[in-house]
Amino acid sequence: MNALFALENVRLGHGRRTVLRELSFHVEEGGITALLGPNGSGKTTLLRALMGVLAPKAGTIRFRGRDIRSLSRRALARRIAYLPQQHRPVFPYTVEEVARLGLLPRRGPLAPYTAADRALVRDCLAELGLEALAGRPYTEISGGERQLTLLARALIQGADVAVMDEPESALDFGNQRRLLVRIAALADGGRSCVFSTHLPEHALAVADRAVLLAGGRVLDVGPTASVVTPEHLAIMYGIEAKLAFVEGMWRVLPPPVRKHGSLEE
Numbered sequence: 001m002n003a004l005f006a007l008e009n010v011r012l013g014h015g016r017r018t019v020l021r022e023l024s025f026h027v028e029e030g031g032i033t034a035l036l037g038p039n040g041s042g043k044t045t046l047l048r049a050l051m052g053v054l055a056p057k058a059g060t061i062r063f064r065g066r067d068i069r070s071l072s073r074r075a076l077a078r079r080i081a082y083l084p085q086q087h088r089p090v091f092p093y094t095v096e097e098v099a100r101l102g103l104l105p106r107r108g109p110l111a112p113y114t115a116a117d118r119a120l121v122r123d124c125l126a127e128l129g130l131e132a133l134a135g136r137p138y139t140e141i142s143g144g145e146r147q148l149t150l151l152a153r154a155l156i157q158g159a160d161v162a163v164m165d166e167p168e169s170a171l172d173f174g175n176q177r178r179l180l181v182r183i184a185a186l187a188d189g190g191r192s193c194v195f196s197t198h199l200p201e202h203a204l205a206v207a208d209r210a211v212l213l214a215g216g217r218v219l220d221v222g223p224t225a226s227v228v229t230p231e232h233l234a235i236m237y238g239i240e241a242k243l244a245f246v247e248g249m250w251r252v253l254p255p256p257v258r259k260h261g262s263l264e265e
Contacts, residue, residue: 002028002029002064003026003027003028003029003062003064003065004026004027004028004029004030004063004064004161004192004194005026005027005050005061005062005063005194006026006027006061006062006065007023007024007025007026007059007060007061007062008024008059008060008061008062009022009023009024009058009059009060010022010023010024010049010056010058010059010060010061011023011056011057011058011059012042012045012046012049012054012056012057013045013057014045018057018216019042019045019216020042020045020046020213020216020217020218021216021217022217022218023046023059023217023218024059024218025211025218025221027050027194027209027211028209029064029192030187030190030192031187031192031193031208031209032183032184032187032193032194032195032206032207032208032209033192033193033194033195033207033208033209033210033211034194034195034196034197034202034203034206034207034209034210034211034224035047035194035195035196035197035210035211035213036196036197036198036200036203036210036211036212036213036228036236037196037198037212037213037214037236038198038214038236038237039198041198041213041214041216041236042213042216043165043166043196043197043198043213044085044165044166044196046196046213047163047165047194047196049061050063050068050080050163050194051076051080051082051163052068052069052071052073052076055069063076063079063080074105077105077157077159078105078106078157078158078159079159079160079161080159080161080162080163081102081153081154081155081157081159081161081162081163082154082163082164082165083147083150083151083154083162083163083164083165083167083195084150084165084167085165085166085167085169085170091139092137092138092139092140093137093138094134094135094136094137094138095125095130095133095134095135095136095137095138095141095145095149096121096122096125096134096135097138098138098149098150098153099121099124099125099130099149099152099153099156100113100117100121100153100156101153102121102124102152102153102154102155102156102157102158103117103120103121103156103157105157105158105159106157106158120156121152121156122134124152124155124156125149125152127152127155128148128149128151128152128155128182129148130145130148130149130152133145133149142175143170143171143172143175144171144172144174144175144178144179147167147168147171147175147179148178148179148182151167151179151182151186155186160190160191160192161191161192161193161194162183162186162191162192162193162194162195163193163194163195164183164193164194164195164196165195165196166195166196166197166198167179167183167195168180168197168199168202169197169198176202180202180205180206183195183206184206187206187208195207200228200233200241200252201250201251201252203224203228204224204225204228204249204250204252205249205250207224208223208224209221209222209223209224210222210223210224210227210228212227212228212232212236213236214232214235214236215235219232219235219236220232225250228243228250229243230242230243233252239254239255240254240255241253241254241255
């Protein structure tokens with residue numbers, strides 16, 4: 001399998017502070033890779049480095065074999081689409097207007113909005129179940145619908161790599177699942193997806209591979225079901241948890257907060 005990203009002895013940080021050190025691993029082309037770790041473990045810092053926004057303090061990051069520092073922001077934007085944790089809009093742009101911003105890396109800000117462009121935007125919105133919301137103000141739709149709109153913008157960008165920073169973290173239970181289903185569909189359609197999460201069950205639900213972060217380093221890398229273990233969860237989160245395979249999915253079972261219905265009650 002070819003490497004999408006390859007890191008060699010990478011150290012990352014902000015100013016004088018080191019956040020992650022001794023990073024040497026690769027992210028495989030195709031499928032879904034989860035960056036899993038607790039809050040403050042450096043997931044966002046690592047994602048910014050993978051997108052070429054944050055330069056390593058040491059070491060080398062390669063994107064499809066090329067040193068990422070040799071690629072311009074515009075060149076990377078054509079290949080890598082970014083989905084942030086949250087997006088708070090200032091102006092009431094419509095859903096279609098927000099989605100069509102994905103055309104900018106391909107066309108530039110002064111290019112006309114053609115009938116072909118409009119058809120592309122509408123097709124992407126329809127693919128994500130947003131066609132009926134095209135004319136609605138982005139400021140008036142739900143958080144889940146906003147994330148899907150940003151995902152549509154990423155698809156329109158034409159990039160075949162999607163990088164997502166805890167995209168489900170601010171969503172309710174139903175919208176979290178809907179977004180994970182869409183991420184899985186992207187990978188099934190041939191795109192490479194990298195997303196960060198602090199929720200082990202989400203990594204287990206959709207990710208083919210996982211990179212575990214703890215203590216400023218990579219704890220383990222490999223197939224998700226192989227590396228997300230009770231031992232690793234204890235190191236990352238400081239709790240003893242069990243894993244159970246239920247109804248075709250892995251479930252993480254932490255110790256109960258309260259015991260209900262026990263014989264002792």
